[in-house]
Amino acid sequence: MTGKKIGVYAGSFDPPTNGHLWMISKAAKIFDKLIVAIGINSDKKYAFSVENRVRMLKSITKGMENIEVTSFKDMFLVDFAKKEGANFIVRGIRDLKDFEYEKSIRSVNEDIEAVILTVFLMPPSKLSAVSSSLVKGLVGNKNWENIVSKYVPGAVLTELRLHHIDTGGSGAFSGNE
Numbered sequence: 001m002t003g004k005k006i007g008v009y010a011g012s013f014d015p016p017t018n019g020h021l022w023m024i025s026k027a028a029k030i031f032d033k034l035i036v037a038i039g040i041n042s043d044k045k046y047a048f049s050v051e052n053r054v055r056m057l058k059s060i061t062k063g064m065e066n067i068e069v070t071s072f073k074d075m076f077l078v079d080f081a082k083k084e085g086a087n088f089i090v091r092g093i094r095d096l097k098d099f100e101y102e103k104s105i106r107s108v109n110e111d112i113e114a115v116i117l118t119v120f121l122m123p124p125s126k127l128s129a130v131s132s133s134l135v136k137g138l139v140g141n142k143n144w145e146n147i148v149s150k151y152v153p154g155a156v157l158t159e160l161r162l163h164h165i166d167t168g169g170s171g172a173f174s175g176n177e
Helices: 018-030 050-060 077-083 096-112 132-138 144-148 154-163
Strands: 006-011 033-040 067-073 088-092 117-121
Touching: 006 018, 006 077, 018 033, 018 088, 018 117, 033 050, 033 077, 050 067, 050 154, 077 088, 077 096, 088 096, 096 117, 132 144, 144 154
Parallel strands: 006 033, 006 088, 033 067, 088 117
Antiparallel strands: none
């Protein structure tokens, strides 16, 4: 490992939210290099393709010089971090449930690769309820764009508009079109 502080912030980012952007902007100030990595689980169905998510993340992090956006598939995050030469994993904690889950994952990561440390960041309370699942559930409902615009960056809202299926307010969404 180099003397540089390299962090990995991973997630599905399906789609990226203002909470994700907050995490990225804060972590980018801590590390010399921050790798924003889209984790792909072959067993999971995503609303957006990997290419769409990479494009959205690159768009919302434009101007952040020390950010690299990439993806990884079917491997543990800690193994990906090691492969990339990272010495830190960045995780967000929104509530007690997140903390308990992340604490368990940190223990497993430590067993696999003890030299890679996990750093927890806690977003402001106004972002603690924001999640990709919440955003997808709102799309398609009456006035969804006004509401969702509070939870996602503009580039993501544009992508949501392009890929939303009008179902008369049931919240249905298809990001892979």
